[in-house]
Amino acid sequence: MAEVNAGGKKVSTKVDMxxxxxxxxxxxxxxxLTTSMSKPKRMELAMPDKNEDPKKQEMKVKESHTVxxxxxxxDKIYWYRGMLxxxxxxxxxxxxxFSKIRNELVEVREKIGTEKxxxxxxxxxxxxxxxxTIRAKYRNIVDMLDEMAxxxxxxxxxxxxxxxxxxxxxxxxxxxxxx
Amino acid sequence: MTAMCDVxxxxxxxxxLTTTFRPEEPIAVDSPSSIxxxxxxxxxxxxxxxxxxxxxxxxxxxxxxxxxxxxxxxETGLPLSNKQIxxxxxxxxxxxxxxxxxxxxxxxKSKRNELPKxxxxxxxxxxxxxxxxxxxxxxxxxxxxxxxxxxxxRLNFTxxxxxxxxxxxxxxxxxxxxxxxxxxxxxxxxxxxxx
Numbered sequence: 001m002a003e004v005n006a007g008g009k010k011v012s013t014k015v016d017m018x019x020x021x022x023x024x025x026x027x028x029x030x031x032x033l034t035t036s037m038s039k040p041k042r043m044e045l046a047m048p049d050k051n052e053d054p055k056k057q058e059m060k061v062k063e064s065h066t067v068x069x070x071x072x073x074x075d076k077i078y079w080y081r082g083m084l085x086x087x088x089x090x091x092x093x094x095x096x097x098f099s100k101i102r103n104e105l106v107e108v109r110e111k112i113g114t115e116k117x118x119x120x121x122x123x124x125x126x127x128x129x130x131x132x133t134i135r136a137k138y139r140n141i142v143d144m145l146d147e148m149a150x151x152x153x154x155x156x157x158x159x160x161x162x163x164x165x166x167x168x169x170x171x172x173x174x175x176x177x178x179x
Numbered sequence: 180m181t182a183m184c185d186v187x188x189x190x191x192x193x194x195x196l197t198t199t200f201r202p203e204e205p206i207a208v209d210s211p212s213s214i215x216x217x218x219x220x221x222x223x224x225x226x227x228x229x230x231x232x233x234x235x236x237x238x239x240x241x242x243x244x245x246x247x248x249x250x251x252x253x254e255t256g257l258p259l260s261n262k263q264i265x266x267x268x269x270x271x272x273x274x275x276x277x278x279x280x281x282x283x284x285x286x287x288k289s290k291r292n293e294l295p296k297x298x299x300x301x302x303x304x305x306x307x308x309x310x311x312x313x314x315x316x317x318x319x320x321x322x323x324x325x326x327x328x329x330x331x332x333r334l335n336f337t338x339x340x341x342x343x344x345x346x347x348x349x350x351x352x353x354x355x356x357x358x359x360x361x362x363x364x365x366x367x368x369x370x371x372x373x374x
Contacts, residue, residue: 017180017181017184020184021180021183021184021187024184024187024188024191025187027191027195028187028190028191028194031191031194031195031198032194034198035194035197035198040210040219040339040367040368040369041213041215041216041217041218041219041367041368041369041370042215042217042218042219042337042365042366042367042368043213043215043217043365043366043367043368044215044217044363044364044365044366045363045364045365045366046362046363047353047356047357047362047363048362049357049360049362050357050358050360050362051360071346132346132350134345134346134347135345136345136346137342137343137344137345137346138211138229138340138341138342138343138344138345138346138348138349139211139342139343140346141346141349142211142212142213142342142366142368143211143213145213145366146213146214146215149214149215150214160350
């Protein structure tokens with residue numbers, strides 16, 4: 001072959017890699033910037049079937065084992081135990097927020113677990129009914145669902161707020177204010 | 180030099196392989212955070228985005244887009260040219276009323292973003308003709324029903340709401356879904372560290 005150069009000089013066979021590396025890093029930068037490492041997560045939500053007879057879906061839970069949570073504006077939470085009767089005292093409505101609701105739910109559940117009925121039996125079943133007012137934000141509902149998952153409360157429902165609940169809340173706010 | 184080059188290309192191949200491009204978003208949605216860490220399914224997603232002001236956008240998988248539009252055009256008698264249908268296929272999500280849709284599709288792609296984002300008309304009661312979200316849902320389920328396998332027929336209805344959106348608006352969307360007998364669906368959230 002023609003390797004016998006006249007001057008005996010050797011031609012370097014090395015290729016200049018710099019442009020290739022440049023290009024490589026450029027592409028890396030591009031992919032790092034465009035890639036979304038954290039995929040969006042999802043949360044499952046099941047709502048009751050509208051076509052089905054609501055009576056069929058009813059769960060038998062003792063009145064005092066129901067906890068109703070009202071979600072109001074500015075991340076405020078109000079909750080009460082038991083059924084809402086017209087003569088329900090206003091101080092049975094508890095005002096709280098998202099930093100405290102978890103402990104309060106756990107406390108209520110523990111309390112329910114110690115209460116004996118007439119026959120001396122303990123019924124642990126507890127159901128949480130979440131009723132967002134029209135002033136609630138979507139975030140509040142998701143946070144509430146989260147609390148259900150964290151406190152491991154399996155029986156809960158998101159229900160439309162009733163007139164009676166609204167009036168009760170309004171009466172409470174008039175009496176104590178929202179502060 | 181060679182070592183650095185090797186590393187660079189190794190990284191490059193890694194990023195090329197793992198990257199999935201973020202789907203185009205019709206509106207900025209700041210999803211609420213949650214502790215749930217379930218992943219989104221890859222296919223069959225129907226995403227209903229709700230912006231902070233309550234604008235509703237509807238998005239289906241790219242391969243079904245044209246079929247869904249044809250289904251809805253067939254149902255409502257909406258006159259659409261082939262060009263418009265094709266333009267719809269390239270659109271990430273719909274956020275205009277059906278009356279405005281043909282005109283919207285005629286506008287050049289780059290200029291559409293300048294238009295006000297009103298979202299799909301959504302009126303209560305959900306069964307009324309003004310609730311166009313229902314029409315889109317019906318069209319999507321009709322298209323899904325024509326699929327061959329059971330897996331393909333499955334649609335994952337997903338609500339992607341902004342955390343600051345009024346619950347009332349989300350409720351209307353959920354209630355519309357319920358009217359079409361879709362009682363279990365996903366809510367998109369972003370992951371929050373366990374407290």
